[in-house]
Amino acid sequence: MPQRLLGHAKHMRHAPTAAEALLWRHLRAHRFAGFKFKRQQPLGPYIVDFVCFVRRLVIEVDGSQHLEAIGYDMARAGWLNAQGFRVLRFWNDEVLVRTELVLEAIWTTLHEA
Known part of the structure; x- marks a missing residue:
């Protein structure tokens, strides 16, 4: 894993958006249905907002900048799907x-797996 990716992920963990911080309060420390989540986790060439490795679930929280990056997001989701991850956005x-x-959508997806 490239060192720059690790450094960027660490920086992002210390500067979450308001939405990421709110969601993390619900997901952290096995609080959400007992599932362990990690945040700003490098996966291959990408950094995902949240991931539950046990259920192979990635959760992405997007702002308006993603309106201009639809192609990138689709390629990223395709790569994650090919690795066996489901992506909720x-x-x-x-x-x-x-x-x-x-x-509720996250809970339902976790229990479908």
Whole structure:
């Protein structure tokens, strides 16, 4: 794993968006249905926002900058899917305004696996 990727992931862990910080409060320390999540985790050439390795689930929380990076996000999701990960993607405002619905979607996906 490239050293620059590790450094960038560490920086991102210390500077989360408001939506990432809110979601992390629910997912950290096995608080969410007993599942362990990691945040800002390097996976191959990418850094994912959240990952549950046991269920091979990646959760991405996107801001408006992702509107301009649709091709990149699709390639990234394709790579993650090829590695056996499912990807759930939420917009920042979904996490901030509809937190319970986001958590319900995550819970449902965790229990489908």
